[in-house]
Amino acid sequence: MQASPDAEKRNAAYAAVDHVKDGMVVGLGSGTTAAYAILALGERRKHENMQILGVPSSYQAFQLAIQNGVPITTLEENPIVDVNIDGADQIDPQLNLIKGMGAALVREKIVAASARHNIFIADQKKKVLVLGEGNQPVPLEVVPFGVALVRRRVQALGGIPMLRETKGKLGPVISDNGNVIMDAAFGAINDPEELELQLKKIPGVVETGLFLGLSDVVYLGTGTTVQKLEKNRL
Numbered sequence: 001m002q003a004s005p006d007a008e009k010r011n012a013a014y015a016a017v018d019h020v021k022d023g024m025v026v027g028l029g030s031g032t033t034a035a036y037a038i039l040a041l042g043e044r045r046k047h048e049n050m051q052i053l054g055v056p057s058s059y060q061a062f063q064l065a066i067q068n069g070v071p072i073t074t075l076e077e078n079p080i081v082d083v084n085i086d087g088a089d090q091i092d093p094q095l096n097l098i099k100g101m102g103a104a105l106v107r108e109k110i111v112a113a114s115a116r117h118n119i120f121i122a123d124q125k126k127k128v129l130v131l132g133e134g135n136q137p138v139p140l141e142v143v144p145f146g147v148a149l150v151r152r153r154v155q156a157l158g159g160i161p162m163l164r165e166t167k168g169k170l171g172p173v174i175s176d177n178g179n180v181i182m183d184a185a186f187g188a189i190n191d192p193e194e195l196e197l198q199l200k201k202i203p204g205v206v207e208t209g210l211f212l213g214l215s216d217v218v219y220l221g222t223g224t225t226v227q228k229l230e231k232n233r234l
């Protein structure tokens, strides 16, 4: 039976939250799928009286943590995150990801890099053979002063850059860090490590949405079940 994307996201989130134990510091991802995980953490805290602290990866995650009764902390207070749970926009067979369609990629990558264990959760349509397929862009967080340079350099790398516009207000999307988001479409990305290297060399690029080698486990909600993908066990 085909479940709705929402049910798939929810099932993946609840499977991920099973990894959380009493006393843990938990990375709180951003997006609609990660929102289910924050909801589930709030429920476990309430019903099991579990003591946890959440590190929000965005203003959205911060607000959801407050609303769902998940106490929050910072990386200054707790530099090591025990387990991070976040969503993804695309997932390849090596468990490399594209993230950042919610414009939270910088903080998401910092939280992921601070984590002992990274779990990503998604509905099944996020699984792809090659990152970038279906014209999925790589989101880049860019310092506003550097937009013209980044645009030219992305074009020189064969990409099509597009400054992300807001909905409900005229003008560009401004990230939680005060920067803009440039979506760079490269088509199918055959060498994501090389592309990451080239993009990070561009002055003005704060971070890219390529999350390479960071995932330990991916839970994909498929139909009414959850598929678990693990690093080195494909």
Ligand code: 5RP
Pocket (backbone or CB within 6 Å): 029, 030, 031, 032, 033, 034, 086, 087, 088, 089, 098, 099, 100, 101, 102, 103, 104, 105, 108
């Ligand atoms: C935000 C992200 C999200 O995790 C990603 O866009 C997936 O979002 P959703 O679960 O809503 O599909 O990277 O920057």
